[in-house]
Amino acid sequence: MPKSSQLSKAAKIASTTAKEPARAGRQAVALASEAAPLSFDTLCIQGGYAPKFGEPRILPIVQSTTYKYDDIDHVNRIMTLQEFGHKYSRTSNPTVAGFEARINQLEGGAGAVATASGQAATLLAVAAVARAGDHILASSMLYGGSFTLFNSTLKKFGVSASFFEPDAPSREIEKLFRPETRVLFGETIGNPGLAILDFARLSALARAHGVPFIVDNTLATPYLCQPFKLGANIVVHSATKYIDGHATSIGGVVIDGGNFDWTNGLFPEFTEPDPTYNGVIYAQKFPQSPFIFKARAQFLRDFGGCLNPMNAFLFNLGLETLHLRMPRHGDNALALARFLATHPRVAWVNYPGLDAKEKRRIARYFRRKNASGILTFGIEGASAGNLDPIRRFVKKLKVAALVVHIGDARTSVLHPASSTHAQLNAAQLDAAGIPQDMIRVSVGLEDIADLIADFDQALRP
Numbered sequence: 001m002p003k004s005s006q007l008s009k010a011a012k013i014a015s016t017t018a019k020e021p022a023r024a025g026r027q028a029v030a031l032a033s034e035a036a037p038l039s040f041d042t043l044c045i046q047g048g049y050a051p052k053f054g055e056p057r058i059l060p061i062v063q064s065t066t067y068k069y070d071d072i073d074h075v076n077r078i079m080t081l082q083e084f085g086h087k088y089s090r091t092s093n094p095t096v097a098g099f100e101a102r103i104n105q106l107e108g109g110a111g112a113v114a115t116a117s118g119q120a121a122t123l124l125a126v127a128a129v130a131r132a133g134d135h136i137l138a139s140s141m142l143y144g145g146s147f148t149l150f151n152s153t154l155k156k157f158g159v160s161a162s163f164f165e166p167d168a169p170s171r172e173i174e175k176l177f178r179p180e181t182r183v184l185f186g187e188t189i190g191n192p193g194l195a196i197l198d199f200a201r202l203s204a205l206a207r208a209h210g211v212p213f214i215v216d217n218t219l220a221t222p223y224l225c226q227p228f229k230l231g232a233n234i235v236v237h238s239a240t241k242y243i244d245g246h247a248t249s250i251g252g253v254v255i256d257g258g259n260f261d262w263t264n265g266l267f268p269e270f271t272e273p274d275p276t277y278n279g280v281i282y283a284q285k286f287p288q289s290p291f292i293f294k295a296r297a298q299f300l301r302d303f304g305g306c307l308n309p310m311n312a313f314l315f316n317l318g319l320e321t322l323h324l325r326m327p328r329h330g331d332n333a334l335a336l337a338r339f340l341a342t343h344p345r346v347a348w349v350n351y352p353g354l355d356a357k358e359k360r361r362i363a364r365y366f367r368r369k370n371a372s373g374i375l376t377f378g379i380e381g382a383s384a385g386n387l388d389p390i391r392r393f394v395k396k397l398k399v400a401a402l403v404v405h406i407g408d409a410r411t412s413v414l415h416p417a418s419s420t421h422a423q424l425n426a427a428q429l430d431a432a433g434i435p436q437d438m439i440r441v442s443v444g445l446e447d448i449a450d451l452i453a454d455f456d457q458a459l460r461p
């Protein structure tokens with residue numbers, strides 16, 4: 001059950017853009033405060049959208065780029081951020097707003113902006129904070145796309161990055177902070193090492209340096225972990241994975257915790273006038289969540305990486321079963337990991353639910369004893385010079401399939417060294433923690449007996 005503080009926060013949901021989602025959010029919570037507070041599971045199904053008499057029970061797909069107005073003064077008030085309303089679907093749309101309001105409630109945030117992909121969410125979050133000359137400090141246990149965004153592409157725009165081993169001693173991480181550092185970035189469950197972020201330590205480091213702690217919560221989802229309660233300031237998701245849950249749509253979302261002081265002197269972009277909106281000062285105009293307003297008004301407008309209504313509808317539908325799917329993903333992954341750990345053809349298994357240190361972190365930081373659905377393992381005898389055991393295993397699978405994706409209902413496998421990380425040489429693979437014999441498994445929702453039988457027959461010589 002959400003604590004009352006979480007509910008009052010949800011009640012204060014800053015209207016991220018349009019009147020509709022804000023009103024819907026308030027109604028959902030008003031309903032909650034009259035009776036018992038709504039639990040996480042109920043918010044998965046009813047959060048973010050509260051239809052009135054005669055309106056569709058299901059969040060409608062508003063497949064429209066445009067919105068009609070009667071007078072130019074009204075449009076002017078919207079365009080100059082004096083009033084909220086949909087004007088053009090690049091910056092807001094009622095269906096997208098419904099999805100944003102629901103995921104915002106599930107994370108316990110102060111506002112959300114949905115994006116065209118998870119990559120677009122990470123870019124939006126970072127670009128709204130750091131500008132040319134600034135520096136990003138990020139965990140080395142990162143999704144490959146985030147690593148190349150920080151390490152290569154953003155550098156071309158004058159934003160530099162350094163990376164820390166997330167379990168390195170704090171004094172080592174301290175040394176990497178620079179006067180121009182503006183972001184501390186990590187993943188709740190790191191990729192590909194599957195280490196759980198030490199929230200207490202890293203959020204304290206971010207606080208001490210006056211920079212926002214941005215957390216990619218894709219692999220955990222708010223069902224397992226709510227980073228704002230653990231000191232994170234901004235959460236990003238690839239909605240493509242467990243939020244969708246069925247491998248139908250690409251999308252992402254950025255959520256603002258509303259718990260960071262942008263007026264601490266390091267962020268003039270929030271405290272100085274924005275000439276592109278008649279000199280609005282975000283920290284003054286939107287004190288509850290200046291970050292999310294700036295992200296939408298400035299960067300969604302200019303970068304254009306918005307989510308489309310159809311995908312927002314599908315993500316919203318996906319969220320309606322998140323609380324049912326995540327326990328099964330975790331149970332299946334734990335059972336498969338245990339089976340693989342005893343298999344004679346398996347060299348090693350990595351699953352946070354099997355590791356003593358990671359289990360302590362799950363107990364400390366997660367809502368549930370559940371380590372999500374991703375595991376990795378090594379096949380006996382496979383090496384850089386001999387990938388035949390990998391080839392044979394993948395070919396023989398019948399239930400699981402070779403797929404460059406994670407987080408959906410179907411079980412998927414991938415050989416990272418020859419696919420997502422094929423550009424890396426042997427030394428780089430080593431540094432990234434990707435052995436040549438590694439198979440990554442996204443464990444789906446099938447009957448675990450069928451999955452174990454499938455892996456067993458595929459591993460046999």
Ligand SMILES: *Cc1c(COP(=O)(O)O)cnc(C)c1O
Pocket residue numbers: 117118119120143145146187191216218219237238239240241250251252
């Ligand atoms: C997939 C993924 C991303 C990127 O998301 P896309 O929707 O593919 O752009 C970012 N972070 C993590 C942890 C991911 O798994």
